[in-house]
Amino acid sequence: MEKVICLGIEATAEKLGIGILDSEGNILANRTKHQPLKGGIHPREAAQHHAENLRPLLDLALQDAGLAMGDIELIAFSRGPGMGPCLRVAAVAARTLSLKHGIPLVGVNHCIGHIEIGRLKTEAKDPLTLYVSGGNTQVIAFEGGRYRVFGETLDIAIGNCIDQFARNLDLGAPGGPVVERLARKGSYVPLPYTVxxxxxSFSGLLTAATGAARTEGNRIEDVCFSLQETxxxxxxxxxxxxxxxxxxxEVLMAGGVAVNSRLQEMVRTMARERGAGFFVPPGDVLGDNGAMIAWTGILMHRSGITHRLEETRVEQRYRTDQVEVTWR
Amino acid sequence: MRLIGRGAEANLYLEGEEVVKERIPKNYRVPELDRMLRTTRTRREARLLSAARRAGVPTPVVYDVDNPGTTLRMAHVPGPQVKKEIDSMGSKERKNLFRRIGELAGRLHRAHIIHGDLTTSNMIHSGKRIFFIDFGLGEISEAVEAKGTDLLVFKKSLRSTHHEHEDECLEAFMEGYREAYPGAGPVLERLAEIEKRGRYFVR
Known part of the structure; x- marks a missing residue:
């Protein structure tokens, strides 16, 4: 098979990612840069950050790979799901580069990108994927030609729940690592458990945990511990x-929250007790990144998919099971 | 006692004509939470199985809940899970089946019983009757929200598990549901609302 070099552009939320991969799965470059977080993510400000940083980040990535734009043979970008203004930055950049250099274009579903890079970088063959991040919480498996969503959040994502809790209590941003650290010194107090x-559903838990932390006599460590445990x-x-x-x-973990060591420990324990394999990709491809988009672009392109410009409209609520998987 | 099934949260044993459902401890969660979930779900399940039968929905007869309440003893209902039958059925037969499932779900909601995990894995086709099982995530609630969410769980399980027949099955289900439950209208409106509230939905 002919070797193809693909540039992947990721911008669904606060993080901008540029990745360059070849069709053998070698990551030649994988740069990310994120908007400094004070409070929550402001979509328009994040988009502004991405627009300002895209060109310099692209240059760095090309430098890392030792390549010039002329060496790129395929461009992939995240079409969604994500925040509209951010998605449009990646889409416009991808279309512009495609037109300027005459390079074919592929729009990638962000969630599927997480799964495919996990399959590339771990031994997992046909896993159930647990995708947990700031904006997403899904349990996904390949079935009947598509990645089907078997479980998902009905309201907010797990990462959003923890970050918002940390913000409510001025614990600092991003909230995940802070809550994880505090939780190590905590013990259990009951919080609502909703399956x-x-x-x-995490919204009730967020409200209850915030209330518990503001109640006099409760230790913040205990609430952090119980929020995580629940x-x-x-x-x-x-x-x-x-x-x-x-x-x-097999169980494959993906997404930014998958770095949490307590969550990893719990899912690993569960998988072991069921006799299932357990896989976590390396840190540089666990959270949002450009490499996962580039790799999924290569898989799609190899199966015959190229998108015309009019097919590259972004989709803020792009569902995982909307995509027909032609490459498996 | 012979092990006949290992679900996600419980082991099932057959003892004569009785099934023993034992909610097993999970080492991944803290002991306090583990005990609380196992006991509340077992007791709740026993209560809801009986309530559902009184509402006209076939369920296994409950004989006993142990103390402290992690093991349930009930009648054995022989037959396949509905999930396993669907693909081998003809279209007409499948529609009839889902119409009946819809009726049974309607009877539950009319009696304010929320199943909590309405999927075709939790229905057993025994003789001519369909039995509903696994009420551990259920509750008694008059809230339209709870009923709408109950239907959403079912709808999504069709999408993920029976995608080839999703539309046909859902349509038949809704027909039966509306017929058995006079309060169906507001619940279906809420269902649409809950879906739109979600992180992901098409159109």
Missing amino acids: KGMDL AFAMITEVTERALAHTEKE
Whole structure:
């Protein structure tokens, strides 16, 4: 098979990513830069950040790879799901580069990008994927030609829940690592546990945890501990349900929240007890990154997909199961 | 006692004509949370199985809940899970089946019983009847929101598990549901609202 070099552009939220991969799966460059976080993510400000940093980041990535724009043979970008203004920055950049240099273009589903880079960088073959991040919480498996969503959040994402909790209590941003650190010195207090079939809800938990932390006499460490224990037990439970339901034999973790060591420990324990394989990709491809978009672009292109300009409109609510998987 | 099934949260044993459902401890979660979930779900399940039968929905007869409440003893209902039958059925037969499932779900909601995990894995086709099982995530609630969410769980399980027949099955289900439950209108409106509230939805 002919070797193809692909440039991937990722900009769905606060992080901008540029990745360059060849069709053998070698990561030649994988640069990310994120908007400094004070409070939550402001979509327009994040987009502004991405627009200002895209060109310099692209130059750095090309430099890392030892390539020039003329060496790029395929351009892939995140079409969604994500924040509209951010998505449009990546889309406009991808279209412009494609037109200017005459390079074919592929629009990638961001969630599928996480799965495919995980399959590339771990031994997982046909995993149930637990995708947990600031904006997404999904349990996904390949079934009947598509990545189907077996469980997902019905309201806010797990990362959003923890970040918002940390913001409510002025613990600092990003909230995930702070809450994880405080939780190490905590013990359990009851918080609401909400699982609906294989779906989850975090908004009630967020309200209750915020209230508990503001209640005099409660230790913040205990609330952090219990927030993590409750939310992660919910996530692990629906993952186990989906594992039993789909009869898959591997669990793959993906997304920024997957770096949390307590969550990893819980899912690993569950997988071991069920006799399933457990996989976590390396840190540089776990959170949002350009390499995952480039790699998925290569897979799609190899199966015959190229998008015309009019097919590259961004989709803020792009569903994982909307995409027909032609490359598996 | 013979192990006949290992679900995500419980082991099922067959003892004569009885099924013993034991919610097993999970080492991944803190012991306090683990005990609380296992006991509340087992007790709730026992209560809801009986309530559902009184509402006209076939469920296994409950014989006993142990103390402290992690093991349930009930009648054995022989037959396949509905999930396993769907793909081998003809279209007409499948529609009839989902119409009946819709009716049963309607009866539950009319009695304010929320199942909590409405999927075709939790329905057993035994003789001519369809039994509903696994009420551990359920509750008693009059809230339109709870009923709408209950339907959403079912709808999404069709999408992920029976995608080839999703539309046909859902349509038949809704027909039966509306017929059995006079309060269906507001619940279906809420269902649409809950879907739109979600992180992801098409159109």
